[in-house]
Amino acid sequence: MPSDLSVGELAARAGVPVSTLHFYEAEGLIRSWRNAANHRRYDRRELRRVAIIKVAQSVGVALSEIREVLDRLPRDRAVSARDWAEAAAPWREMLSERITLMTRLRDQMGHCMGCGCLSVESCPLYNAEDRLGRTGPGPRRWTGTPEQRA
Secondary structure (H helix, E strand, O other), X not given: OOOXXXXXXXXXXXXXXXXXXXXXXXXXXXXXXXXXOOXXXXXXXXXXXXXXXXXXXXXXXXXXXXXXXXXXXXXXXXXXXXXXXXXXXXXXXXXXXXXXXXXXXXHHOOOOOOOOOOOOOOHHHHOHHHHHHHHOOOOHHHHOOHHXXX
């Protein structure tokens, strides 16, 4: 089995369009080289990078944040579990915060938008006299301080 892949092979194996690979490459997230026939070739290790990008994007991680993590990974050898753990460490807290927010959204969606709007019958119970509206804009019950979320 060859150690490199054509752009079409990488796209098929990664489950993304060729145009996505071109975009990722233009953004510096993956790398290729040209063979003697001037065809784009990718190291198989780029599959892992594409997988990381796809999963991270699916949970809302920005490309700039993905790039920061990918830039910490070695390019000259296979990525080890330790390499990945060290590179991805900054995501731990950010993802935990997102999980907390998504859980809160799921649990409160049916009865509270968290906005302090007083437009729903139950708002006076959750936000008497719109006290949350005085603490700042947006859904304070979801994105505000721990005291506002209580």
